[in-house]
Amino acid sequence: MALKNLQLFHPGKSKMVYQQRNATPMRAPPTAMSRSMSKSAETLAGSTKYKEPVTRKARSTDQPGGGMAKGSSVLGLPNLTKGWGRDDDSIRSRSRNGSGSSRTGSLDRISTRGSSTTLNADEDNINVVVRVRPISEKERSHGERLLLEFPGKGQVICHNTTPSQKAKVFSYNVVFEPEATQEDVLEYSGVKRLLEMAVEGFSCTAFCYGQTGSGKTHTLTGPPGLVETGASPFHPEHGLMVRSFIYLFRLISERPESHFILKASFLEIYNEKVIDLLNPGSARKPLQVRWSKESRSFYVENQFTVDCETLDDLFAVLEEGMRNRAVGAHSMNSHSSRSHTLLCVRVRRDLREDAGVVCSTHGKINFVDLAGSEMTKRTHSTGKTLEEANNINRSLMVLGYCIAQLSDGKKRGHIPYRDSKLTKLLADSLAGNGVTLMIACIAPTRSNLSETINTLRYAARAKKIKTKPIVKMDARDALILSLKREVAALQAENQHLRTALHVQTDYNLDTYSQGGHRRTPTQIEPNKLYQLPQSELVELVQLHMEENSALRTENSELFGVRDTLLRDQEMLSRENERLLKKLEDVNSVCVRSPIIPARPTYSGANTMDANIWTNPISSAASITSAGSSS
């Protein structure tokens, strides 16, 4: 029986129902979280042909926000299904399998900021994982040994050099032990979740932090020279970036209902200058970092962006940038990055909705390889390398200061983003509307202990920082989506109305009250009540109470039906009145119309009446009646 649905139309409740519908957050369909990377690689290996390095297709003056229209809106979309790798765990090798942990948040607040509408997600902590590199050949030859312990549960224990000092314990979301593979990092670091969110329209960042020679570049791009020499994208040594590109294209191929446009850019910050790695020019002219009032974030002016239609296009961008970035040698790393690099893949998704409406979201994923902090005494840097080291250390100090301020929830004051180019460009990832993953890279040996502890402290602070992820959409699209929600709500209402009218014809009070599975108490004469045992009396009372409550429900439903029917009746009688009036108007216009005579429906003998139109039905009737009366 459809009566249950009619409760929604109880006069007292209709308003509330509408408000609830308005507040219902839009949720994107959940995305699969743990898929096998090797499978995706196989699939793509079959479908992707290798191409020559990409030709640059566009110079962009894009502002941050992925080409958003003026007055564009930011609108939170999906249910944040958080899959930050294995929660609180330590990963030794690939064979130690496990699925990503999942924390869920919901999008539940609508707020307005200037002209734009924001539907916020829950706050999201920066996710921090630690990767420990293996002991190098050089360290081994110096008799160095492992000074770290991994008890599991995401913990790292740093044993001190002297037995009198206490060991220090740190805990993170995931710890990758020296034996962990590149594939493990993709699977369990949470980067897959970042890519899924970028596809849904969020701004995401994965950055590697750590001292020089701790394995940041190895984690992101593999061993030195691998990308630059043009190895196949499916080479087993590739780092997180290439693996992420493959996963990104897999995600896209799994969403045939959407049209995607990928654009990539690649820059480095070298000695506090921003250099475009896709178009450095012979003079390596620096680009300007500017503030956008519209999106309220910093952006790089005149940066090259490249349309990437295939995996090879994206790989070629990486290859080109890796060739152009600044690399140097010092005593701790023969392939040391002398700059911070930032590769950004913007993901525009056009989703064709019903009735041909297209909604666009603008997500992005940044991969940031920070230059390593250096103790210049240990690296023996001089001249140019020393200047580079000083700049690297200065910008990392500003980053550290920003992280310290942001992580101190209570006395959070001014955050000095403007003090370095690096912090300007990472501002949104650190405290804005993005989703961020920090990979803290450490070396496991005694000689690196103090820097390892510094990195671990840095990472522990970063873990406390919260961001508020939101989906960026064009204002027009946001409006369309909200209208679509309203239409859906109205359609539901309409459906209920139809049900109500159906009930009007089928409704039968007797059938309803006698039918169903309701237990009805048997009628007992009052004088026999005293003879009933206590247990039966209790049951009888219960039955009567049940009966009463069921009758109350029925009554309120019947009132609902009655109100609906009265409303319908009123609407129908108004509609009838309107139609009758319209008919009268039409008749009166037609009777007087001078045009009608061109096609008269009867030819009267009386020429005087030639201009008068007569309704054929009524005239026939009048003729008949005239005939019959004669």
Ligand SMILES: Nc1ncnc2c1ncn2[C@@H]1O[C@H](COP(=O)(O)OP(=O)(O)OP(=O)(O)O)[C@@H](O)[C@H]1O
């Ligand atoms: N997990 C690992 N497995 C094998 N080798 C590694 C690993 N991590 C780092 N290495 C090796 O250690 C060396 C230094 O690593 P890498 O250049 O990535 O350090 P970095 O932190 O980027 O240093 P810098 O800050 O100076 O650029 C490289 O030869 C790299 O291949």
